[in-house]
Structures are given as C-alpha cells and as structure tokens.
Amino acid sequence: xxxxxxxxxxxxxxxxxxxxxxxxxxxxxxxxxxxxxxxxxxxxxxxxxxxxxxxxxxxxxxxxxxxxxxxxxxxxxxxxxxxxxxxxxxxxxxxxxxxxxxxxxxxxxxxxxxxxxxxxxxxxxxxxxxxxxxxxxxxxxxxxxxxxxxxxxxxxxxxxxxxxxxxxxxxxxxxxxxxxxxxxxxxxxxxxxxxxxxxxxxxxxxxxxxxxxxxxxxxxxxxxxxxxxxxxxxxxxxxxxxxxxxxxxxxxxxxxxxxxxxxxxxxxxxxxxxxxxxxxxxxxxxxxxxxxxxxxxxxxxxxxxxxxxxxxxxxxxxxxxxxxxxxxxxxxxxxxxx
Amino acid sequence: xxxxxxxxxxxxxxxxxxxxxxxxxxxxxxxxxxxxxxxxxxxxxxxxxxxxxxxxxxxxxxxxxxxxxxxxxxxxxxxxxxxxxxxxxxxxxxxxxxxxxxxxxxxxxxxxxxxxxxxxxxxxxxxxxxxxxxxxxxxxxxxxxxxxxxxxxxxxxxxxxxxxxxxxxxxxxxxxxxxxxxxxxxxxxxxxxxxxxxxxxxxxxxxxxxxxxxxxxxxxxxxxxxxxxxxxxxxxxxxxxxxxxxxxxxxxxxxxxxxxxxxxxxxxxxxxxxxxxxxxxxxxxxxxxxxxxxxxxxxxxxxxxxxxxxxxxxxxxxxxxxxxxxxxxxxxxxxxxxxxxxxxxxxx
Numbered sequence: 001x002x003x004x005x006x007x008x009x010x011x012x013x014x015x016x017x018x019x020x021x022x023x024x025x026x027x028x029x030x031x032x033x034x035x036x037x038x039x040x041x042x043x044x045x046x047x048x049x050x051x052x053x054x055x056x057x058x059x060x061x062x063x064x065x066x067x068x069x070x071x072x073x074x075x076x077x078x079x080x081x082x083x084x085x086x087x088x089x090x091x092x093x094x095x096x097x098x099x100x101x102x103x104x105x106x107x108x109x110x111x112x113x114x115x116x117x118x119x120x121x122x123x124x125x126x127x128x129x130x131x132x133x134x135x136x137x138x139x140x141x142x143x144x145x146x147x148x149x150x151x152x153x154x155x156x157x158x159x160x161x162x163x164x165x166x167x168x169x170x171x172x173x174x175x176x177x178x179x180x181x182x183x184x185x186x187x188x189x190x191x192x193x194x195x196x197x198x199x200x201x202x203x204x205x206x207x208x209x210x211x212x213x214x215x216x217x218x219x220x221x222x223x224x225x226x227x228x229x230x231x232x233x234x235x236x237x238x239x240x241x242x243x244x245x246x247x248x249x250x251x252x253x254x255x256x257x258x259x260x261x262x263x264x265x266x267x268x269x270x271x272x273x274x275x276x277x278x279x280x281x282x283x284x285x286x287x288x289x290x291x292x293x294x295x296x297x298x299x300x301x302x303x304x305x306x307x308x309x310x311x312x313x314x315x316x317x318x319x320x321x322x323x324x325x326x327x328x329x330x331x332x333x334x335x336x337x338x
Numbered sequence: 339x340x341x342x343x344x345x346x347x348x349x350x351x352x353x354x355x356x357x358x359x360x361x362x363x364x365x366x367x368x369x370x371x372x373x374x375x376x377x378x379x380x381x382x383x384x385x386x387x388x389x390x391x392x393x394x395x396x397x398x399x400x401x402x403x404x405x406x407x408x409x410x411x412x413x414x415x416x417x418x419x420x421x422x423x424x425x426x427x428x429x430x431x432x433x434x435x436x437x438x439x440x441x442x443x444x445x446x447x448x449x450x451x452x453x454x455x456x457x458x459x460x461x462x463x464x465x466x467x468x469x470x471x472x473x474x475x476x477x478x479x480x481x482x483x484x485x486x487x488x489x490x491x492x493x494x495x496x497x498x499x500x501x502x503x504x505x506x507x508x509x510x511x512x513x514x515x516x517x518x519x520x521x522x523x524x525x526x527x528x529x530x531x532x533x534x535x536x537x538x539x540x541x542x543x544x545x546x547x548x549x550x551x552x553x554x555x556x557x558x559x560x561x562x563x564x565x566x567x568x569x570x571x572x573x574x575x576x577x578x579x580x581x582x583x584x585x586x587x588x589x590x591x592x593x594x595x596x597x598x599x600x601x602x603x604x605x606x607x608x609x610x611x612x613x614x615x616x617x618x619x620x621x622x623x624x625x626x627x628x629x630x631x632x633x634x635x636x637x638x639x640x641x642x643x644x645x646x647x648x649x650x651x652x653x654x655x656x657x658x659x660x661x662x663x664x665x666x667x668x669x670x671x672x673x674x675x676x677x678x679x680x681x682x683x684x685x686x
Contacts, residue, residue: 018515026531159664161613163620164656167639171653183526275520280617284640291522295621310527313520 001329003157008322015318016311021066027303028062069307072096095311096304098297105308108293109161113312115184116282116289118201120274122209124267125215132263134217135224136256142229150221157218162277166211168286177209182286208285216270220263227259234258257331264328271320275313343601346676347356353672359665367473373444374467375453379628380430382462387411387643390457390651396420402453411647421451435644459638465651469658472630472643479546480611484604486550491557492600496592498558499565505543509558516555523554525614529623538629544625549614557603564596586606598677606670609663616659632659 039049072095095105138147173179180186186200231237232255240250285296286292290309296304329335347353356609366373384407394416394621404419446533455466498509511515528548536544544686568591577587593609616633618624625631632655639652 015515016512019519022515023519025525029531048357053628062381075554155664155667156660158666159609159660161616161656161659161663163617164636164653164659168638169654171519171650272517276522279520279522279526280620283621290584294526298530299622301530303530306527306530308518310523313523314518317520 001326002065005322005326008325012315012318016069016314019314020070020307020311023307024066024069025062027306028065047058061326064131069096069304095308098302098305101302101305109290109308109312112290112293113290113316116275116291117316119205119208119212119282119287119289120278121276122205123212123216123274123312124270126209126213127270128263130213131217131220132224132260135221136251138221139225139228139232140251147225154218154221157214160214162211162215163280163284165214166208166281169207169211170285173207180204194304204287208281208287211285212274212281213278215306216273220266220270223262223266224259226263228255230259231255261328261332264331265324267324267327268317268321271324272317275317314321340484342526343598343673343676347669347672350672352668356665356669358673359661360669362664363473363665364477366470367477368435370470370474371439372434372442373431374444374464374470375446376464376467377430378463378468378630379473380463382458385452385454385458385462386460387649388454388458388462389413390405391452393423394420397422397607399423400648402447402451404451411643421447421453423453424446448503456654457649459635459652460641465635465654468630468635469632471656472632472635472655473658475542475614475625475629475631476612476633476659478551478617479542480608480666482610483546483549483614484608486546487553487557487607488600488604490550491554492561492596493588494554494595495558495561496565496588499562500569500588500592502566504596506562510562513555513559516552517559521552522617525549525618526623528552528554529618541625545615545618549611552614553607553610557600557607560599560603561596564599566629568592568595602670602674602677604667605673609662609666612659612666613661632656 095109097103098105098108101108134150138150141147169179170181173181180203184201184204185197185202192200234255237250237254240254241247245253275291278289279295281287282291283291283295290313294306294309294313296302297309344357363454388405391405394401394403394421399422401422402419403415404421405413406416408414424447425445428441428444429443429446431439445453452458452464454464455471457465459465459468460583467483494509498506519527525548528551529544532544574591578592582590615624615631616636619631619633620637622637625634627634635655636653636659639649639656643649
C-alpha cells in the first residue's frame with residue numbers, strides 16, 4: 001500500500017510538469033502580460049519595471065520564463081553560499097506575487113483553498129447522504145410511484161445548470177431572508193465565541209453546498225439504483241435468502257456492500273465536477289474560494305495567481321482520485337493496489 | 339444505421355417527446371427573426387424592467403394590456419387600456435434562413451406600445467426576442483462543437499488503439515493531462531490564451547474550438563479501448579491480410595462498429611457544450627453584448643436589483659437551458675437503451 005501511494009505521488013510529478021507547461025504556453029500566447037497594468041500606471045518608475053522584467057524573466061523567451069517559474073515553485077532552495085550550507089536550504093513554495101492583491105500567491109492560495117475544500121466536501125457529503133438512501137429505495141421499490149418520481153427528479157437535477165440553480169438560490173435567499181446572500185462568514189465573525197463561529201460558517205455553507213451537491217445527487221442515485229438492481233439478481237443473494245438470512249441483512253450485507261463499490265471509485269471523478277462547479281457557484285453566490293480567486297485573477301491578467309490556482313486544483317483533483325482508490329481498496333478486499 | 343436508430347427512438351414515448359421538444363426548439367431558433375417582434379439590440383429606455391405584458395380579449399380580438407409607469411421600475415396595467423396585436427405585420431427587415439429578405443413578423447403591436455411577452459431587461463430590450471436569437475447561438479454551438487469533438491476523438495482514439503506502441507502512449511498521456519485539470523479551470527486557462535475582447539462572430543468560433551479542445555479527450559479514451567479490442571477481431575485481421583490501407587480499415591471496419599457508441603456519446607455530451615457556452619458567456623468571457631445568448635442573458639440576472647424586486651422573468655433563459663439539456667439527456671438515455679440495454683448509467 002505504501003509503495004503504491006509513493007508510486008502515485010511520483011507519477012504526479014511528470015503530470016504536474018505537463019499541466020504547468022501547457023498552462024504556461026497558453027498564458028504566454030496572451031497579448032498582455034502581468035506587468036501591463038503596472039506599465040499603465042503613470043507613477044511607476046521605468047527602472048523599477050525593467051528590474052521586475054529581469055526578475056521574472058519577461059525579457060527572455062517563454063521557455064526561460066517557464067524554467068524560472070519552475071525554479072521558484074520548487075520547494076527546496078539553496079542560495080549558493082558554501083558556508084553552513086545546510087542552514088541555507090529553505091523549504092518554501094513560491095508561486096510568485098499577485099499584483100492585484102499585493103501579496104504572495106502562496107498566501108492567497110492558503111486563504112482560499114480551505115473554503116473550496118470545505119464547500120466541495122460538504123457538497124459531496126450532502127450528495128451521498130441523499131443519493132444513497134434514495135437509490136437503494138428506488139431499487140427495492142422498482143417501478144413504484146416512488147421510483148418514477150425519483151427518476152424524474154434525477155433527470156431534473158442532472159439537467160439544471162449549476163449557475164442557474166445558484167441564481168435561483170440567491171433569489172430565494174434574498175426574497176425570504178432565511179439564508180445569507182453570500183460570503184464565507186458574517187461581518188461580526190471575529191467577535192464570536194468558537195461554537196458560534198462554527199455555526200456561522202455552517203450557516204453560510206448550507207446554500208452553496210446544496211446547490212453544488214444537487215447535480216451530484218442525480219448521477220450518484222442512478223448509479224446506485226442500477227448497481228443495486230444488478231446485485232439483487234445475483235446468485236449469492238438468492239442463496240443467502242434460501243438459507244434464511246433475514247431480508248434486511250441480505251440487503252445491507254450482500255447487496256449494498258457490493259453495490260457501493262462503483263460509487264466509491266466514482267468519488268475521484270466527482271471531485272473534478274465539484275471543482276468546476278465550485279468555480280461557478282462561488283462566483284454567483286459570492287463565496288470566497290479558489291474558483292472566485294482564479295476567475296478574478298484571470299480577468300485582471302494576474303497570471304501567477306491563475307497558474308498557482310490551476311496547479312493547486314489539479315493537485316487536489318489527483319489527490320482526490322488517489323483517496324478514492326485507497327478507499328475502494330479498503331472497502332473491497334478483492335481489490336489489490338500495486 | 340443512423341436513421342434506424344432514431345426511428346427506433348421515436349417509437350418510445352420518452353424518446354418521441356424529447357425529439358419533438360428538440361425539433362420545436364431548433365425550428366424556433368431557425369425562424370427566430372420571423373417570430374421575434376424586435377431585434378436583439380432594440381432598446382426602449384423608458385420601459386426598463388417592464389413586467390410581461392398581459393393578454394386580453396377585447397373588441398373581438400386579442401389585445402395586450404397597456405401599462406403605466408408608477409415608479410422607475412414599477413408598472414401597473416391601465417384599466418380598460420389595450421393595444422391590438424397585429425399578426426403578420428410589417429416590422430424590421432431580416433432574411434429568412436439568411437437568404438430571402440422579408441419584413442413580416444408573426445405578431446406585433448402599434449409602435450408606441452410594445453409587446454413584452456416575457457418582460458424587458460435593464461435597457462428595455464424584449465426578453466422574448468433575445469431568447470429566440472439566443473437560441474440560435476446556444477443551440478447551434480452544441481451541434482458544431484460535438485461534430486468537431488467526435489471527429490477528433492474518433493481519429494485520435496482509433497489510431498491510438500489501432501497502432502498501439504508510442505502513438506498510443508503519446509495520445510493517452512495527452513488525454514490524461516487534459517483530464518487531470520478541472521474542466522472549468524482548463525476552460526479559463528485556454529480562454530486566457532486569447533485577447534479579452536473579440537468580435538462576436540470570431541468569439542463564436544473561439545468558444546467552439548475551446549470547448550472541442552477540452553471535449554475530445556474523454557471520447558478518444560473510450561474509442562481507443564474499443565478499437566484496441568476490435569483490431570484483434572477476425573474481420574479486421576482479414577482486412578489487414580488483404581492489404582487494405584489503414585484509412586480504409588478505420589473508416590470501413592472500426593467506424594461502423596463504434597458508430598452507435600459515438601451517436602449515444604454525442605447526444606449525451608451536447609449538454610456539456612450548451613452548458614459550457616452558457617457558463618463562459620455567463621462569466622462574461624463568451625458571447626458579448628449586444629448579441630444574445632442564454633448564458634449572457636442570465637448574467638444580467640445577477641444584479642441585486644433583480645433579487646430584491648422579484649424580476650423573475652430575467653431568469654427565464656435558465657429555464658430554456660434546462661429544457662434543452664433535459665431533452666438531450668432523455669434522448670441520449672433512450673438511444674443508449676436501444677444500442678446497449680446493459681450499458682451502465684454513466685456519470686456526468
């Protein structure tokens with residue numbers, strides 16, 4: 001297992017190299033660069049701009065720029081001094097500097113990623129908690145009114161655009177006043193006690209997580225239903241019933257345990273959809289996460305922020321896939337990872 | 339084979355319903371200039387955020403109610419006031435199917451009054467007309483995009499599966515790379531390679547290319563798997579022994595055997611294109627004013643005014659996207675049931 005995880009992490013390196021190179025090439029095709037807004041400011045000294053151009057290698061070709069950027073994000077640094085060299089190796093990821101926010105990109109990412117992870121995981125948890133019971137019930141009571149109704153609802157949930165649902169949710173929040181219209185916390189968050197803070201974050205999370213989770217419910221539910229039906233007809237289920245195992249035990253122990261596996265392996269894919277969906281939902285519902293950051297950075301040509309956010313989102317996606325694989329191996333002893 | 343599949347789908351009630359819905363939508367999009375009473379850019383600054391005009395039956399004909407402005411954005415119908423609807427009346431000039439010039443419209447009202455079947459937006463433009471014109475962009479982008487995607491997906495996938503070796507390796511690494519970036523992040527990165535503001539017709543092309551660039555990977559991967567197993571089959575081996583060219587083997591043997599999969603996959607992935615265009619335009623990076631697309635129209639609904647004053651009609655483009663996507667999803671599911679009843683329900 002450990003070697004497997006190690007292998008996956010090693011495989012991550014060429015993947016990230018490829019992704020960053022591709023994004024960098026795409027960004028270098030843009031007519032502007034991140035210094036364009038600074039050049040437009042009249043009060044900035046030209047020598048300062050020249051120094052920045054040299055520092056970030058903008059006066060050199062795109063390949064050299066990429067290597068410079070790569071050198072900066074490489075976590076281990078050594079400034080070349082021979083004296084006490086072991087103290088001069090620093091561990092720091094440097095994604096560059098954001099011009100719009102005037103802070104290090106790393107700091108910016110560290111602020112935003114927790115919100116997106118929290119949002120995605122809550123949406124995922126919500127989708128699972130609703131989809132699995134519904135899928136199981138729809139399979140057990142196949143062709144009943146309940147089954148028909150849930151399948152219609154699944155179509156609807158699958159087909160509604162996330163940003164449209166988000167708009168409706170904001171509309172709903174504004175009309176009823178039951179939920180906050182946006183944000184991660186209330187204005188007076190800093191002055192609250194710890195439980196009140198947690199409650200405040202949860203209160204702001206409900207609506208975005210619901211919106212993000214709805215699309216997932218539909219596909220998860222349909223897969224759950226179809227696999228549950230497959231295993232209901234399996235011979236070992238008939239055998240279990242024949243030897244007198246209680247029906248509830250058959251359902252849970254024999255059918256459910258088998259039918260849940262494909263859903264676990266889907267977790268990884270679900271994460272990809274969640275990150276994309278989060279980008280839209282965060283922007284519409286004004287939730288300060290990675291998606292909102294990358295979108296605004298993109299509009300302002302804040303290229304290092306875009307690069308950093310794309311890298312981090314890909315890392316999150318790949319780690320999500322890895323976790324899903326490990327979880328699947330834990331849930332199903334027949335699967336061996338190597 | 340293709341006709342056969344769709345005729346089979348039409349025999350099932352759900353498939354028929356989906357096909358009729360899509361047929362109506364595409365017809366409406368094609369004849370948008372005829373059905374729409376106004377052009378997309380026609381503004382009426384005295385009538386911003388006008389609610390949908392009510393219809394009444396007066397003096398033996400269909401009329402629209404006349405409203406008076408109580409407040410800048412509050413309108414109330416004048417009792418007894420009505421303007422007759424004229425069918426097949428003369429309005430702005432347009433070309434049917436882009437060819438025949440004409441100026442008749444399905445319905446209009448006399449000039450000072452305006453008919454707003456679905457209300458008006460922040461500059462008094464008719465939401466109904468914009469919805470119809472928006473359909474032209476939103477609905478066609480899916481079809482064109484999917485054609486490009488399926489062509490490239492098939493070519494790359496089948497070549498990778500057929501040749502194997504380094505071709506396969508290179509293609510599949512590229513596919514993995516594209517699939518390792520969350521879709522919308524990749525979309526933004528790709529979009530950033532181009533200037534922020536592009537003329538409307540070029541923008542249309544740009545969106546199609548970007549969406550197709552992202553989309554081909556998933557198709558290529560599955561087609562590769564299929565052609566990997568097909569190349570071991572006897573009819574392909576026989577064709578090889580007979581000395582047929584690679585191109586011929588691909589088009590005569592691999593394509594027909596993967597065709598039904600391609601049709602199903604295409605139908606199920608068109609929504610992704612419609613949603614992708616809508617998302618880009620919604621974020622302000624796609625189709626730009628004064629052109630209309632459903633996503634762009636929805637971005638106007640983000641105004642806090644809309645939420646506070648209950649201007650619900652500005653959300654209608656979202657309902658249009660919803661109906662289109664649901665119709666494609668239903669049709670795709672029906673087609674899949676016909677092609678392969680055992681095929682598992684796929685994730686989005």
